[in-house]
Amino acid sequence: MPATARVAETDEPPVRKLYRSADGRWLGGVARGLAGHLGLPVVWVRALFVALLLADGLGALLYAVFWIVVPLGVGGRSTPRPVFETTADGRRRLRKPDRGQIFALIALAIGAAIFAGNIDWGNRTDRYVWPTLLIGVGVVLVWRQADNARRASWTETGRRRRTLQLARGFAGVALVGMGLTVFMVVRGSAAQLGTALTAAIAVLTGIALLAGPWLVRMSQDLSEERTMRIRAQERAEVAAHVHDSVLHTLTLIQRNADEPGEVRRLARAQERELRNWLYKPEGTGKDEGEEPETLAEAVKRAAAEVEDKHGVPLEVVVVGDCPLDEKLVAQMQAAREAMVNAAKYGGEGGAVQVYAEVEGRSVFVSVRDRGPGFDLDSVPADRMGVRESIIGRMQRNGGSARLRSVPGGGTEVELEMERADA
Amino acid sequence: MSDETGTGTTGAETVERRVRVVLVDDHRMFRTGVQAEIGRTDVTGVEVVGEAADVDQAVTVITATRPEVVLLDVHLPGGGGVEVLRRCASLMSAPEGAVRFLALSVSDAAEDVIGVIRGGARGYVTKTITGTDLVDSIFRVQEGDAVFSPRLAGFVLDAFASTDAPPVDEDLDRLTQREREVLRLIARGYAYKEIAKQLYISVKTVESHVSAVLRKLQLSNRHELTRWATARRLV
Numbered sequence: 001m002p003a004t005a006r007v008a009e010t011d012e013p014p015v016r017k018l019y020r021s022a023d024g025r026w027l028g029g030v031a032r033g034l035a036g037h038l039g040l041p042v043v044w045v046r047a048l049f050v051a052l053l054l055a056d057g058l059g060a061l062l063y064a065v066f067w068i069v070v071p072l073g074v075g076g077r078s079t080p081r082p083v084f085e086t087t088a089d090g091r092r093r094l095r096k097p098d099r100g101q102i103f104a105l106i107a108l109a110i111g112a113a114i115f116a117g118n119i120d121w122g123n124r125t126d127r128y129v130w131p132t133l134l135i136g137v138g139v140v141l142v143w144r145q146a147d148n149a150r151r152a153s154w155t156e157t158g159r160r161r162r163t164l165q166l167a168r169g170f171a172g173v174a175l176v177g178m179g180l181t182v183f184m185v186v187r188g189s190a191a192q193l194g195t196a197l198t199a200a201i202a203v204l205t206g207i208a209l210l211a212g213p214w215l216v217r218m219s220q221d222l223s224e225e226r227t228m229r230i231r232a233q234e235r236a237e238v239a240a241h242v243h244d245s246v247l248h249t250l251t252l253i254q255r256n257a258d259e260p261g262e263v264r265r266l267a268r269a270q271e272r273e274l275r276n277w278l279y280k281p282e283g284t285g286k287d288e289g290e291e292p293e294t295l296a297e298a299v300k301r302a303a304a305e306v307e308d309k310h311g312v313p314l315e316v317v318v319v320g321d322c323p324l325d326e327k328l329v330a331q332m333q334a335a336r337e338a339m340v341n342a343a344k345y346g347g348e349g350g351a352v353q354v355y356a357e358v359e360g361r362s363v364f365v366s367v368r369d370r371g372p373g374f375d376l377d378s379v380p381a382d383r384m385g386v387r388e389s390i391i392g393r394m395q396r397n398g399g400s401a402r403l404r405s406v407p408g409g410g411t412e413v414e415l416e417m418e419r420a421d422a
Numbered sequence: 423m424s425d426e427t428g429t430g431t432t433g434a435e436t437v438e439r440r441v442r443v444v445l446v447d448d449h450r451m452f453r454t455g456v457q458a459e460i461g462r463t464d465v466t467g468v469e470v471v472g473e474a475a476d477v478d479q480a481v482t483v484i485t486a487t488r489p490e491v492v493l494l495d496v497h498l499p500g501g502g503g504v505e506v507l508r509r510c511a512s513l514m515s516a517p518e519g520a521v522r523f524l525a526l527s528v529s530d531a532a533e534d535v536i537g538v539i540r541g542g543a544r545g546y547v548t549k550t551i552t553g554t555d556l557v558d559s560i561f562r563v564q565e566g567d568a569v570f571s572p573r574l575a576g577f578v579l580d581a582f583a584s585t586d587a588p589p590v591d592e593d594l595d596r597l598t599q600r601e602r603e604v605l606r607l608i609a610r611g612y613a614y615k616e617i618a619k620q621l622y623i624s625v626k627t628v629e630s631h632v633s634a635v636l637r638k639l640q641l642s643n644r645h646e647l648t649r650w651a652t653a654r655r656l657v
Contacts, residue, residue, distance in 0.1 A: 313550075315572060315573075315611065317572050317573055317575070317576035317609045317610075318576065319576050319579045319580045319583065319609065320580060320583060351550075351611075353572060353610055353611030355572070355576075355606075355609050355610040355611070357579070357606070359583070366610050368610055368611050412610075
């Protein structure tokens with residue numbers, strides 16, 4: 001059993017956002033994050049950065065910009081890659097070692113060598129190269145530190161790791177300080193006039209470089225906090241709704257505890273309302289009074305009304321959907337009649353099953369109960385319910401109705417209708 | 423919360439079939455209710471060997487007790503039922519005593535339901551199910567069969583009915599005529615026995631059709647399946 005599996009890894013963000021990758025990174029996770037986002041092998045991205053590095057250090061600059069702007073995340077990799085991978089047929093095998101990493105390492109080494117070779121060591125500029133390198137390494141250390149501080153907020157870090165982090169932070173600061181000092185010394189001896197100015201700029205740059213990461217992260221954390229606040233507001237709204245509707249119904253149920261029929265009716269009505277509210281997409285909250293416009297809505301509405309009136313649960317399953325037309329309205333009326341019959345005469349056998357399916361041009365509705373069942377031929381001719389309201393109505397509108405009833409095995413009404421349009 | 427069944431096996435063995443079950447649900451009331459309804463081991467043959475209220479607990483209890491069937495709630499603190507399935511993936515295919523999951527939820531949202539099924543659950547039933555039906559479903563899952571409630575059958579039919587995207591894998595991304603018929607009858611509330619009678623096939627054949635659908639659902643390349651079903655608001 002994995003002790004602390006990271007939960008967030010499976011939650012892919014709904015909108016693909018660029019994140020720096022927290023795992024499998026070498027420096028800031030920029031390359032890994034970019035690779036995951038673009039769907040490219042990491043090696044390519046890393047090689048590109050190295051190549052750009054040779055163009056007057058453009059790669060380093062780009063990398064730094066990405067590092068500052070892009071937040072650290074656990075996304076960025078298209079799929080989490082555990083040490084074991086599961087093949088399609090369910091077997092597990094050890095993941096192959098990443099050959100690309102070795103290539104990348106070699107590429108990096110070659111790049112560094114070329115970079116070093118390109119610098120004119122003989123000139124006076126070499127005085128600046130070493131301090132700049134020192135500062136660079138220090139800044140990188142400190143920035144990684146800022147990332148780790150962030151990461152620590154979502155993964156527990158052990159005590160030993162924390163001291164290591166502290167040591168790294170100090171090392172970073174020390175390196176930057178040393179680099180700046182060297183700068184000062186070299187610069188100071190060369191030109192006396194600008195020394196004070198250079199010192200000021202150097203110190204300011206140093207502070208900016210050191211404090212920068214925290215400032216950037218802080219603003220990012222602030223926006224995170226804002227989303228949390230919005231979430232809290234939503235919660236309050238949910239609480240209010242639950243209070244008004246559910247608690248109200250529960251009180252009614254307590255008061256009517258002696259009447260199981262009434263309790264069931266209240267509970268079902270509340271369940272339906274709550275479901276509607278929970279799962280309805282934004283902006284389609286329709287008033288009860290409005291006429292339904294699509295088949296699925298109409299079926300659900302009819303079932304809800306029958307359920308409320310007769311206190312028998314109706315289980316509705318709808319497959320597909322289409323807009324209502326004249327013929328379908330007639331079918332819905334027939335279906336409603338069938339539901340009423342099922343609830344009235346077959347309700348004690350359990351929930352009534354209502355199934356509606358739109359397949360191409362035809363719409364099929366079945367209403368099924370598990371009541372005692374009956375024989376259509378034995379129903380007196382003057383009873384018009386089934387014959388006229390269901391069978392007759394369907395035939396007049398060009399559809400068909402079939403009724404199957406087994407004494408003791410329930411009744412099923414099947415209604416089929418072709419759509420007018422489409 | 424490890425083993426608070428108390429039912430034990432002191433009573434006379436009146437049922438020969440037995441199944442060890444772990445209950446995972448964050449509502450204690452619900453667990454108690456289910457326990458009361460199915461936990462009378464002598465009568466139902468169901469022995470509740472453990473309970474859990476969140477993902478971490480669930481993984482611990484399931485690993486420790488190795489039940490045959492886990493009744494798994496879809497909504498759980500700590501990542502939901504899907505997370506439990508993910509972390510118990512190795513137990514599902516264990517050669518000795520595979521653990522099977524039956525999703526049990528009040529949720530109606532297609533993405534929840536199809537999510538746990540794709541995560542490896544062998545079936546899905548709603549919490550309105552009766553005790554007898556639940557016991558029946560547990561045994562069916564234990565025997566390796568898939569359990570589809572009418573609602574789940576509806577979701578699956580709907581998801582596979584879409585033809586707007588060309589299937590990636592012809593074999594997997596299509597349901598056969600027979601499978602569709604079986605699913606449709608399940609969605610209409612028929613029991614296996616009734617379906618067998620209606621289609622003039624054996625109950626075993628019905629079971630194998632349902633299992634095939636489950637396999638297609640879990641392996642299908644339609645990665646958009648869940649999102650698609652959600653977009654259509656099938657609930």
